[in-house]
Amino acid sequence: MHKILKIVAAVLSLAGIISLVRIISAGDEAIKTGESAGLVDPMAWIAYIILIMVLAFVMFFVLKNLITHTSELKNTLIGVGAFAAVLVIAYALSGGDTMQYKLQDGIATEGQSTMVGAGLVAFYILLFVAAATMIFAGVKKIISK
Numbered sequence: 001m002h003k004i005l006k007i008v009a010a011v012l013s014l015a016g017i018i019s020l021v022r023i024i025s026a027g028d029e030a031i032k033t034g035e036s037a038g039l040v041d042p043m044a045w046i047a048y049i050i051l052i053m054v055l056a057f058v059m060f061f062v063l064k065n066l067i068t069h070t071s072e073l074k075n076t077l078i079g080v081g082a083f084a085a086v087l088v089i090a091y092a093l094s095g096g097d098t099m100q101y102k103l104q105d106g107i108a109t110e111g112q113s114t115m116v117g118a119g120l121v122a123f124y125i126l127l128f129v130a131a132a133t134m135i136f137a138g139v140k141k142i143i144s145k
Helices: 002-026 030-033 037-066 068-095 111-142
Strands: none
Touching: 002 037, 037 068, 068 111
């Protein structure tokens, strides 16, 4: 399995390098004018393939670890539940913005505005929790010495 992964990584790396050389040799003007779509697309597909492979391996090993170590399942479910609670709280706190935002496909709806607001509120909540945790750990370490 390890040899197969090395070969796949080498092939994808080589394809990426070849695509990069082709893009660089086309020049900036070709990219700006859109003439290089045939050059950029293979590089994008290589990136998509690598992303899908990484996500598949991560999901496989996470599920494998959860199945083999059932004692950790409780802690994992608590973490997932806490994250879901943060998302629900963020959605409840964010209200729809009454301004109309022009998007490429039209005007943003109130639901879209609420979801963006919920994402921002969730980010701020998680940022605060992370900062508070780091400060608490630092203070606790200083006090314990």
